[in-house]
Amino acid sequence: MTENSLDTAGRRAADQTGGARAAASGPESLAAPEAADSATSSTAVAPPPGGGRPPRPTLGRRAVVFADSLWRPALVLAVFFVAWWFVAAREYVPNYLVPTPGQVWETMTTQWSELARHTVVTLYETVLGFVLAAALGLVTAVAIAYSRTLDKALYPIVLFAQVIPKIAIAPLLVVWFGLGLTPKIILAVLIAFFPVVISGVAGLRSTDPELLDLAATMGAGPWRTFRKIRFPNALPHLMAGLKVAVTLAVVGAVVGEFVGASEGLGYVLLLANGNLDAPLLFADLILMSAIGIVLFVLVEIAEALLIPWHASRRAGVSLTTS
Amino acid sequence: MTPAPAATGTAIGMSGLTVRFTTRRSQTTALDNVSLDIEPGEFVTIVGPSGCGKSTLLKIVAGLVTPTSGEVSLLRRPVRGPQKEIGFVFQKAALLEWRGARANILLQAEMRGMDRTTAARRADELIEMTGLTGFEKALPHELSGGMQQRVALCRALLHSPPVLLMDEPFGALDALTREQMNAELHRIWRETGTTVVLVTHSIAEAVFLGTRVVVMSPRPGRIIRTFPVELPAHRDYAQVMSDPRFDRLATDLRGLLGSAAANH
Numbered sequence: 001m002t003e004n005s006l007d008t009a010g011r012r013a014a015d016q017t018g019g020a021r022a023a024a025s026g027p028e029s030l031a032a033p034e035a036a037d038s039a040t041s042s043t044a045v046a047p048p049p050g051g052g053r054p055p056r057p058t059l060g061r062r063a064v065v066f067a068d069s070l071w072r073p074a075l076v077l078a079v080f081f082v083a084w085w086f087v088a089a090r091e092y093v094p095n096y097l098v099p100t101p102g103q104v105w106e107t108m109t110t111q112w113s114e115l116a117r118h119t120v121v122t123l124y125e126t127v128l129g130f131v132l133a134a135a136l137g138l139v140t141a142v143a144i145a146y147s148r149t150l151d152k153a154l155y156p157i158v159l160f161a162q163v164i165p166k167i168a169i170a171p172l173l174v175v176w177f178g179l180g181l182t183p184k185i186i187l188a189v190l191i192a193f194f195p196v197v198i199s200g201v202a203g204l205r206s207t208d209p210e211l212l213d214l215a216a217t218m219g220a221g222p223w224r225t226f227r228k229i230r231f232p233n234a235l236p237h238l239m240a241g242l243k244v245a246v247t248l249a250v251v252g253a254v255v256g257e258f259v260g261a262s263e264g265l266g267y268v269l270l271l272a273n274g275n276l277d278a279p280l281l282f283a284d285l286i287l288m289s290a291i292g293i294v295l296f297v298l299v300e301i302a303e304a305l306l307i308p309w310h311a312s313r314r315a316g317v318s319l320t321t322s
Numbered sequence: 323m324t325p326a327p328a329a330t331g332t333a334i335g336m337s338g339l340t341v342r343f344t345t346r347r348s349q350t351t352a353l354d355n356v357s358l359d360i361e362p363g364e365f366v367t368i369v370g371p372s373g374c375g376k377s378t379l380l381k382i383v384a385g386l387v388t389p390t391s392g393e394v395s396l397l398r399r400p401v402r403g404p405q406k407e408i409g410f411v412f413q414k415a416a417l418l419e420w421r422g423a424r425a426n427i428l429l430q431a432e433m434r435g436m437d438r439t440t441a442a443r444r445a446d447e448l449i450e451m452t453g454l455t456g457f458e459k460a461l462p463h464e465l466s467g468g469m470q471q472r473v474a475l476c477r478a479l480l481h482s483p484p485v486l487l488m489d490e491p492f493g494a495l496d497a498l499t500r501e502q503m504n505a506e507l508h509r510i511w512r513e514t515g516t517t518v519v520l521v522t523h524s525i526a527e528a529v530f531l532g533t534r535v536v537v538m539s540p541r542p543g544r545i546i547r548t549f550p551v552e553l554p555a556h557r558d559y560a561q562v563m564s565d566p567r568f569d570r571l572a573t574d575l576r577g578l579l580g581s582a583a584a585n586h
């Protein structure tokens with residue numbers, strides 16, 4: 001190395017001013033001492049000193065952010081409840097059609113143990129259906145994304161499984177598999193499968209072709225390339241698909257219960273309908289929605305943990321509860 | 323550091339390379355009978371109008387594209403399939419957006435199954451050498467374009483490849499950053515003795531970095547001429563820019579590229 005080269009001189013100058021300064025002004029200044037004074041402004045994209053990441057938010061700060069994201073939906077819900085209560089209490093609509101929130105609450109508390117049992121059944125069917133759909137969907141997506149032959153062979157089947165009306169095949173499934181959990185889980189899988197496949201294929205295909213070229217020159221086999229490049233790259237797409245899938249899985253389970261069941265929230269709904277028991281019907285609907293919301297939030301939390309790098313990029317664009 | 327001893331024989335040999343791409347509707351001849359031998363330790367820069375097959379040429383050397391006819395050899399072995407003894411840098415940094423700078427550099431080691439401690443030490447060396455210190459954990463979107471390209475360069479150098487292929491690596495950078503990167507790349511080449519093939523649109527870059535400049539014709543790409551660069555092996559950016567030999571060569575190249583485009 002010669003001493004009069006621009007960069008060497010710059011490096012020595014930077015060394016003298018110490019590491020903190022070097023980190024703050026960025027490497028651009030190391031190579032260009034004459035630009036060192038303006039380096040902080042010229043490297044506007046450069047992150048702050050100390051590892052180049054914004055500091056982690058404190059617990060208190062996060063609580064504030066959480067509260068901030070919650071008050072709007074809470075307000076809308078409050079308005080909705082007041083309207084409901086007003087309409088029902090003044091009997092603008094007869095109570096056997098729309099019960100008051102109080103009546104629903106009473107039903108919910110007095111019949112809680114029964115309702116909880118049915119909720120657990122539906123929850124079980126939904127979760128199992130969702131997990132199976134996610135696993136099957138991912139395997140199918142990988143097969144489709146990796147093989148042209150399998151793409152041609154599987155895509156029509158996947159599409160067929162999607163377009164066939166699930167309600168229409170529910171009775172058939174009950175005939176085949178009886179009144180147990182099996183037909184409900186199959187329906188949940190069938191309905192939740194499609195978004196997982198579509199999002200998985202889109203994600204796996206979105207890999208930068210140059211990265212794949214690079215992987216080839218690194219001598220890595222297909223498994224390593226999948227694990228280190230293609231799969232993590234597909235995760236944001238895939239998680240979006242899983243969020244849709246989990247809400248659809250609830251629908252699948254309930255449709256299955258409609259057709260033939262002796263337990264579960266769908267079964268309770270039919271029962272309440274038959275008895276014109278509006279409070280029970282409303283309580284049941286609330287529990288069904290609760291299952292969907294809770295599972296959706298769980299998938300969102302999993303997303304935040306799995307792909308924090310992605311969440312940090314769209315910070316501020318809040319479409320959802322997080 | 324001492325430059326690697328000049329080995330004998332060719333580092334990259336291309337003879338009679340012709341590439342035809344056949345798509346559903348048309349057939350393009352991307353390269354037409356290209357022959358070029360590159361000695362170990364050379365820094366060959368390739369200039370030519372866009373679409374003349376420069377990227378294709380690099381990909382053939384890397385074994386990512388198979389030529390329709392002709393022979394390629396890398397380190398005196400025929401190229402069959404993707405080659406491992408190279409480092410590749412693209413115009414886009416092509417980083418993994420979920421990994422920090424250091425982890426992105428270490429991807430090379432993980433994909434190759436290199437020894438972890440050796441790789442980590444080498445990564446730290448490169449980070450230091452390219453001035454990325456303090457940004458080891460920064461994610462790609464937190465880095466400027468210049469720094470992203472430094473990360474890509476470190477990744478390509480991690481396994482100390484004997485051959486470095488660069489496809490318009492600084493094409494997306496602003497002029498000032500580009501000059502700095504040129505000066506750095508020149509220093510790295512001098513220190514490592516790596517054989518480099520660099521494709522560029524910038525005549526100044528081609529002359530400043532190259533020991534030889536190859537000029538290609540518009541599609542179908544052929545080599546029109548190669549110019550040896552008669553400048554000292556050790557170059558300083560400001561000095562080279564004011565050197566009359568630089569001016570003369572740059573003018574020649576500009577004339578040749580201009581007439582080639584006009585004849586097309």
Ligand SMILES: Nc1ncnc2c1ncn2[C@@H]1O[C@H](COP(=O)(O)OP(=O)(O)O)[C@@H](O)[C@H]1O
Nearest residue numbers: 343345350352371372373374375376377378379
């Ligand atoms: N995979 C491909 N399939 C079809 N045509 C291609 C392919 N790759 C490159 N080409 C064509 O070959 C020609 C040369 O491309 P390229 O090597 O990228 O040129 P350059 O890098 O010099 O701009 C272009 O006309 C391009 O459209």
Ligand SMILES: [Mg+2]
Nearest residue numbers: 376377378489
């Ligand atoms: Mg190109």
